[in-house]
Amino acid sequence: MSSVYESLVEIVGGEHVSTQAEELYIYSFDLGTTEPHRPDYAVAPRTTEEIQAIVRLANREKVPVAPLGGGLSLAGLALPLKGGISLDLKRMDTILEVNEKSRYTVVECGVSQGQLTSYLERHHPTLMHSEPGAPPMATIAGNMAIHGQGDLAHPYGFNSDMVNGMEVVLPTGEICRFGSCSVSTQWYTNHPLPDVGLFLGWAGTTGIITKVSLKLFPNKSIVGSGQFVVEDENLIPEIIHKITHTEMVHDLVAYSQAIPPFSSGLHHLTINLSADSEKELAFKMELIFDDTLGPYIRSGDGGYLGFNRGSQRPQVSKTSDWRKGGGFEYVGSIMPVETYPDCYRRGREISEKHGIPYTVLGRVIGMSHAMMFSWTYAFNRADPETMDQAREALHETDDLVLELDGTIWKPGTYGQKLVMERIDPNTLNLMKKVKQLLDPNGIMNPGNWEVS
Numbered sequence: 001m002s003s004v005y006e007s008l009v010e011i012v013g014g015e016h017v018s019t020q021a022e023e024l025y026i027y028s029f030d031l032g033t034t035e036p037h038r039p040d041y042a043v044a045p046r047t048t049e050e051i052q053a054i055v056r057l058a059n060r061e062k063v064p065v066a067p068l069g070g071g072l073s074l075a076g077l078a079l080p081l082k083g084g085i086s087l088d089l090k091r092m093d094t095i096l097e098v099n100e101k102s103r104y105t106v107v108e109c110g111v112s113q114g115q116l117t118s119y120l121e122r123h124h125p126t127l128m129h130s131e132p133g134a135p136p137m138a139t140i141a142g143n144m145a146i147h148g149q150g151d152l153a154h155p156y157g158f159n160s161d162m163v164n165g166m167e168v169v170l171p172t173g174e175i176c177r178f179g180s181c182s183v184s185t186q187w188y189t190n191h192p193l194p195d196v197g198l199f200l201g202w203a204g205t206t207g208i209i210t211k212v213s214l215k216l217f218p219n220k221s222i223v224g225s226g227q228f229v230v231e232d233e234n235l236i237p238e239i240i241h242k243i244t245h246t247e248m249v250h251d252l253v254a255y256s257q258a259i260p261p262f263s264s265g266l267h268h269l270t271i272n273l274s275a276d277s278e279k280e281l282a283f284k285m286e287l288i289f290d291d292t293l294g295p296y297i298r299s300g301d302g303g304y305l306g307f308n309r310g311s312q313r314p315q316v317s318k319t320s321d322w323r324k325g326g327g328f329e330y331v332g333s334i335m336p337v338e339t340y341p342d343c344y345r346r347g348r349e350i351s352e353k354h355g356i357p358y359t360v361l362g363r364v365i366g367m368s369h370a371m372m373f374s375w376t377y378a379f380n381r382a383d384p385e386t387m388d389q390a391r392e393a394l395h396e397t398d399d400l401v402l403e404l405d406g407t408i409w410k411p412g413t414y415g416q417k418l419v420m421e422r423i424d425p426n427t428l429n430l431m432k433k434v435k436q437l438l439d440p441n442g443i444m445n446p447g448n449w450e451v452s
């Protein structure tokens with residue numbers, strides 16, 4: 001161990017390697033219900049070349065490497081499940097380029113969502129990226145590694161669909177580029193070369209993304225959020241279909257929660273609009289709230305709760321206040337929009353069975369091509385019993401997702417196992433081959449997606 005430590009110090013400098021118990025403690029857990037796993041080393045590189053040297057060392061010494069962005073993915077995905085190096089990427093925090101005309105940015109892997117948002121607000125106010133509802137320290141690259149979605153999911157899709165190119169350190173240490181940046185100095189497209197990108201959705205098990213080019217989108221000067229409510233969950237898919245048909249909304253989320261009690265059982269739609277003038281806003285509001293939702297209001301099936309200037313989203317993290325000790329974790333899934341009523345009813349049953357106030361949420365992805373549906377479970381961090389309850393509820397929900405013919409999003413080890421048991425055997429075999437080819441010594445984030 002001492003020779004690994006000395007080599008790490010040589011690569012990144014003594015200040016950026018730690019084996020101190022109190023520092024490793026911080027790296028041993030995330031905000032969710034996963035049991036703590038302590039790394040042997042916490043290492044914070046500054047450059048791609050340093051990462052390359054660390055990965056080469058890890059191969060020689062057969063030491064696991066667990067990439068860590070903001071550590072906010074919750075399901076234990078960034079924890080060093082088998083010890084080794086916790087590779088903290090937050091020092092790789094340079095925004096390298098913003099191209100206004102081709103609407104993209106190139107960032108290092110430790111650039112956080114909040115950092116990019118405030119940078120664009122200050123220097124390029126007509127541009128925005130699709131920011132997840134995660135706390136702002138979540139990183140762009142960590143979000144790519146798990147196929148995240150942000151507030152432009154409707155209409156533009158998954159954040160990983162917005163990748164224009166990447167630089168990656170392979171598990172064997174080679175530095176590779178994908179997309180137009182592999183043949184030119186420009187990072188404006190991921191296409192049209194043969195697709196060899198095997199890093200999105202792999203949760204850091206096939207390599208370390210060091211740079212990402214990300215699509216940017218028009219940012220309008222007026223933003224606001226309308227709230228609409230219905231009692232009957234069966235109406236939600238049809239309403240989503242009608243709203244997305246207008247092509248006027250830039251984030252669309254349906255949610256229901258037990259707290260506050262007066263709104264329990266109701267289904268809220270948060271409908272975000274943006275505009276560059278009062279005239280544009282008035283036009284969009286009329287189309288959405290009068291023409292599209294008016295019939296529901298007039299029939300008594302729905303109610304308009306008003307429109308607030310300034311962007312507003314349901315904050316899942318608020319559910320952590322629902323139990324003393326403040327903890328929560330959610331199962332995310334990618335589901336067809338028409339499953340909303342079943343997802344709500346069955347999720348509510350699971351929550352009630354475990355004595356947890358229910359919170360469910362569906363965010364529309366693309367033109368209603370899918371939704372990210374989440375079931376959130378609050379627990380008290382200081383009370384192992386409530387953590388066990390939440391863990392059981394999470395596992396039952398993973399089972400439910402597959403029963404409803406959905407796909408678990410960013411599953412932890414329990415959900416990964418379910419997926420690997422169910423997935424087409426030839427697909428699993430291909431995943432095995434990919435993993436063996438890229439990571440022959442199995443050093444990359446072991447414990448996650450153990451296909452072989």
Ligand SMILES: Cc1cc2nc3c(=O)[nH]c(=O)nc-3n(C[C@H](O)[C@H](O)[C@H](O)COP(=O)(O)OP(=O)(O)OC[C@H]3O[C@@H](n4cnc5c(N)ncnc54)[C@H](O)[C@@H]3O)c2cc1C
Nearest residue numbers: 069070071072073132133134139142143145148149204209
């Ligand atoms: C309150 C709350 C709300 C959330 N809302 C959303 C939401 O709206 N949309 C959404 O998409 N997510 C959401 N999340 C989930 C998660 O926080 C985000 O997806 C976040 O962007 C993950 O980024 P991170 O930097 O925290 O990743 P981490 O948790 O650090 O890492 C995620 C995975 O990627 C790997 N990894 C990290 N960096 C790299 C890299 N450079 N190269 C290769 N692998 C890497 C890690 O090993 C891990 O397996 C939410 C989480 C919370 C707590």
